[in-house]
Amino acid sequence: MGIPTLLLFIGVGMLAGSEGIGGINFNDAGLAQSIGIVSLLFILFSGGLDTNWKESKVVSLPAFTLATVGVLATALLIAVAVMLIFNTSFLWGLLIGSIISSTDAAAVFAVLRIGNISLKGRLKPLLELESGSNDPMAVFLTISTIELLLNPEKTFLSQTLFFVQQIGLGALIGLLGGKAMVFLINRLNFSYEGIYPVFSLSLAIIVYSLTAVTGGSGFLAIYIAGLVLGNSQIIQRRTLLRFFDGLAVLSQIAMFLTLGLLIFPSNLINVWGYGLLLAGILIFVARPIGVFLSLIPFKFKFKELVFVSWVGLRGAVPIVLATFPLIYGIKNSDLIFNLVFFIVITSSLLQGWSLNLTAKLLGLAEPFVPKKKTQIEFSNETQIDTEIFEVIVNENSGMCGKQIVDLDFPKDSRIILIVRNDQNIIPAGNTIIEPGDLLSILMNKQNRDAIHDILALTQ
Amino acid sequence: MKLSDLLNEKNVIADMSGKDKNEAINELIDLFVDDPKVNDIEKVRKAVFDREKIISTGVGKGFAVPHGKTDAVQEVICAFGRSKEPIDYQALDQRPVHLVFLLVGKENLVSLHIKLLSRISRLMTRDEFRKKLMNANTVKEIIEIFKTEEETYFELL
Numbered sequence: 349m350g351i352p353t354l355l356l357f358i359g360v361g362m363l364a365g366s367e368g369i370g371g372i373n374f375n376d377a378g379l380a381q382s383i384g385i386v387s388l389l390f391i392l393f394s395g396g397l398d399t400n401w402k403e404s405k406v407v408s409l410p411a412f413t414l415a416t417v418g419v420l421a422t423a424l425l426i427a428v429a430v431m432l433i434f435n436t437s438f439l440w441g442l443l444i445g446s447i448i449s450s451t452d453a454a455a456v457f458a459v460l461r462i463g464n465i466s467l468k469g470r471l472k473p474l475l476e477l478e479s480g481s482n483d484p485m486a487v488f489l490t491i492s493t494i495e496l497l498l499n500p501e502k503t504f505l506s507q508t509l510f511f512v513q514q515i516g517l518g519a520l521i522g523l524l525g526g527k528a529m530v531f532l533i534n535r536l537n538f539s540y541e542g543i544y545p546v547f548s549l550s551l552a553i554i555v556y557s558l559t560a561v562t563g564g565s566g567f568l569a570i571y572i573a574g575l576v577l578g579n580s581q582i583i584q585r586r587t588l589l590r591f592f593d594g595l596a597v598l599s600q601i602a603m604f605l606t607l608g609l610l611i612f613p614s615n616l617i618n619v620w621g622y623g624l625l626l627a628g629i630l631i632f633v634a635r636p637i638g639v640f641l642s643l644i645p646f647k648f649k650f651k652e653l654v655f656v657s658w659v660g661l662r663g664a665v666p667i668v669l670a671t672f673p674l675i676y677g678i679k680n681s682d683l684i685f686n687l688v689f690f691i692v693i694t695s696s697l698l699q700g701w702s703l704n705l706t707a708k709l710l711g712l713a714e715p716f717v718p719k720k721k722t723q724i725e726f727s728n729e730t731q732i733d734t735e736i737f738e739v740i741v742n743e744n745s746g747m748c749g750k751q752i753v754d755l756d757f758p759k760d761s762r763i764i765l766i767v768r769n770d771q772n773i774i775p776a777g778n779t780i781i782e783p784g785d786l787l788s789i790l791m792n793k794q795n796r797d798a799i800h801d802i803l804a805l806t807q
Numbered sequence: 808m809k810l811s812d813l814l815n816e817k818n819v820i821a822d823m824s825g826k827d828k829n830e831a832i833n834e835l836i837d838l839f840v841d842d843p844k845v846n847d848i849e850k851v852r853k854a855v856f857d858r859e860k861i862i863s864t865g866v867g868k869g870f871a872v873p874h875g876k877t878d879a880v881q882e883v884i885c886a887f888g889r890s891k892e893p894i895d896y897q898a899l900d901q902r903p904v905h906l907v908f909l910l911v912g913k914e915n916l917v918s919l920h921i922k923l924l925s926r927i928s929r930l931m932t933r934d935e936f937r938k939k940l941m942n943a944n945t946v947k948e949i950i951e952i953f954k955t956e957e958e959t960y961f962e963l964l
Contacts, residue, residue: 469846714881737858738874738921740928742867744900767925770961784932786925796861803862806900 354455354663355696357601361608374609377674383606384668387599388483389570393552394596395480396574397589404473410646411477414656418478418642419485422660423449425634426626433625443493443678447670447688448630450486451479452663455696459703465713471652475659480575483665484568488514490669494676517564519572525555526576533582544584545591548577600664607667607689615686616693623690631695635660651710658706661699662692736764736790739803743783746805753777755802758795763787808963810926811953813885819946823890823907828865831894832856832873835886835909842884850879851911865898870906870931874924878914883923885910889940889949906931906940922963930956 364370374380404411423445430441456475466472492507529551538544552570559569574592582588616623636657643653670688673681707713741747747755752763752775765788766773766781773779781787791799818838825831836852839845854875858864865871871894886909893903908927912920930936936956943949 735861737861738924739862740864740866740872740924740932742899742932743934744867765921767921767928769929770922770925770963784929786921786928788921791861800862804899806867 353600354452354604355693355700357604358608358611358693361605362611362613363608364605365609365612367613372609374606377610377671380606380610381668381671381675384603384664384671387603388567388665388668389553389556390592390599391596392480392483392567392571393574394592395476396571396576397578397592399476399480399575399578400473401575401579404477407470407474407477410643410648411474412481413642413646414474414478414639415482415485418638419449419482419489421638421641422630422634423486423489425637426630429626429629429634433622439493439497440679443490443497443673444626444684444687445634446486446489446493447672447684448662448666448691449489450482450662450665451660452665455661455663455700456659456703459700465704465707465715467707468712468714469652470648471655471712475656480571481568484515484518484565484571486665486669487567488565490672494672494678497678498676513563514565515568517562518559518566518568521555521559521562521564522569522572523576525551525558525569526573526580529555529573529577530580530582533577533584533588541584541587545588548588548592549595603664603668607664610671611686611689615682616690619683619686619690623687624694626687627691627694627698630662630691631658631660631699651712655706655710655712658699659703660695661703662695664692666692733793734790735793736788739787739789741781741783741785741787744807745781745783745803746807747781747802748783748807749780751778751780755781757802758792758798761789761791761795761799764790809957809960810885810923810930810963811950811957813883813923814887814950814953816946816950818884818886819949820886820888821943821946821949823888823894825888825890825894826892827895828859828863828871828897831871831888831890831896831904831907832859832909835873835888835907838886839884844881844884845879846881847879850877851875851884853877854879855909855911863897863899865896865904867898867900867902868932868934868937869898869902869904870908870937871896871898871904872908872910872924872927872931874910874912874920876912876914876917876920880911880913883910883912883916883919885923887949887953889943891941906937919963926957926960926963929960 362368364372366373423442426445426448427438427441430436430444431438434441488511492510496502496507529548532551533544533548536547538547552573555573556566556570560566578589639657640653643656666688670685673684678684704713757763763775766775766779767786768782768784789799820834823831823834825834832855833852836848836855839851840848845851854877855873858875859873864873888907890905890907893905894907896904898904908931910920910923910927912923930953939952940949943952
């Protein structure tokens with residue numbers, strides 16, 4: 349089916365709420381916001397950890413443009429639409445525009461995985477990187493707009509400077525924080541393995557708080573710290589990735605449940621007309637213009653641009669952001685919250701449902717290949733100083749007829765597999781090398797010369 | 808699937824023009840420039856030459872098996888080239904190379920990649936087989952020689 353899980357848990361939250369069968373009366377926007385922000389931190393950190401920088405590097409510039417110019421364009425277009433439709437101030441419109449300006453790639457990939465398809469070319473890393481880095485932008489825009497609304501003496505110029513400070517400090521502290529985490533995790537020797545995830549968790553929170561206190565964007569910092577950590581060589585890597593994966597899922601569920609509890613479904617019915625109209629403008633006008641505007645310099649194919657426009661699924665971030673006006677007491681903040689909620693659900697339903705079909709229609713889908721368990725489960729990227737390679741043994745190779753033990757292999761390098769006449773042989777010291785053998789060799793790169801000499805020996 | 812199933816008239820060259828190792832490898836890789844199975848030909852090139860840096864795949868007796876693994880191919884690709892003229896391949900036995908078999912596998916299909924390599928190894932290390940390849944007159948004949956030789960061998964997949 350492919351509806352984002354978001355809707356499922358929001359539905360459960362609604363059912364448990366005062367208008368559902370649960371009858372829990374929850375209307376504490378402040379608490380909901382705190383839960384939302386903490387959850388968001390973990391989701392962003394885990395997203396950074398999972399992002400393969402090697403793969404994403406090539407799309408970092410378009411993704412960054414999409415996350416800044418694209419988000420800004422979307423927000424401004426929605427602002428104008430809201431201003432015209434509701435006949436209100438531009439700023440009030442900009443507030444709604446900012447709140448719904450960021451996308452949720454986790455939802456996109458969850459839906460694609462259900463349909464067993466993957467995306468061709470640069471699309472996957474592009475969308476992943478965009479959605480990881482556009483949340484800080486949306487948060488910044490929302491808070492800035494609220495400040496402008498509350499303090500009319502502030503100017504757009506001062507907010508622009510504020511933006512530079514937020515992004516600059518956020519990126520810097522995130523980068524340094526990530527490096528510090530790598531250093532600490534690799535240096536400190538904990539006797540108990542379970543400490544590592546907890547330790548990293550507390551470090552991540554420190555990175556966020558430190559950035560927030562100094563006036564940077566904590567969301568950007570924690571995402572970048574995750575990115576640095578996930579793409580460095582760290583001990584206990586697997587444990588950490590699994591822990592934060594689980595934590596991110598748990599955070600999402602907690603966040604959606606809370607938000608589901610917070611909304612009163614009857615209020616959604618009141619805004620359906622305007623909600624549908626704005627959702628339509630967002631999906632068919634604002635997002636496509638934002639995407640085309642940001643990506644035109646980067647030579648994407650037309651159909652790729654169409655697809656990126658269509659996968660502007662909105663996720664939990666807008667709903668969390670919609671609690672900000674409630675707390676700051678912005679005029680008509682109830683309306684904003686309900687509208688945003690309605691738009692997010694519409695976008696998730698419409699785009700979520702049609703995602704697989706769209707990818708296939710545009711010819712951008714390819715079968716999803718799960719990572720296969722291979723004979724040797726070992727990847728070169730995770731262990732920089734070792735390498736696995738294959739070598740063919742010819743008749744006149746000096747290795748023929750010798751026992752492995754007599755080859756004088758360096759201590760930390762091994763022949764890990766011999767394939768002979770389609771049979772796999774696990775080598776032992778007394779195994780004799782024969783002509784036609786294929787050897788799989790695990791080598792410490794420091795031993796390259798020594799091994800080269802052994803293999804290059806001819807009779 | 809057998810190794811010979813991967814060979815066809817598009818990826819077999821009877822008279823290569825490459826005179827040295829780089830030219831020969833590039834000549835075979837360039838056969839796949841417009842192949843839909845290849846996402847990024849430059850990554851393929853890099854994977855093959857990276858492997859070559861560890862130790863020459865010119866394993867002696869006049870044949871070479873340049874190979875590599877990369878995610879830039881959608882499935883395994885291979886090519887075979889013969890050169891009547893000697894190719895300076897910096898082989899392990901310092902002798903020139905006449906037969907070049909290129910194999911590029913997918914990063915996450917290590918098992919198949921190794922099976923295919925071992926099949927190449929098994930075939931190419933036989934003196935008589937190499938002689939037959941050298942004496943073949945056409946591309947068709949070369950493919951036929953691979954097929955016949957492999958007839959009694961197991962399917963690899």
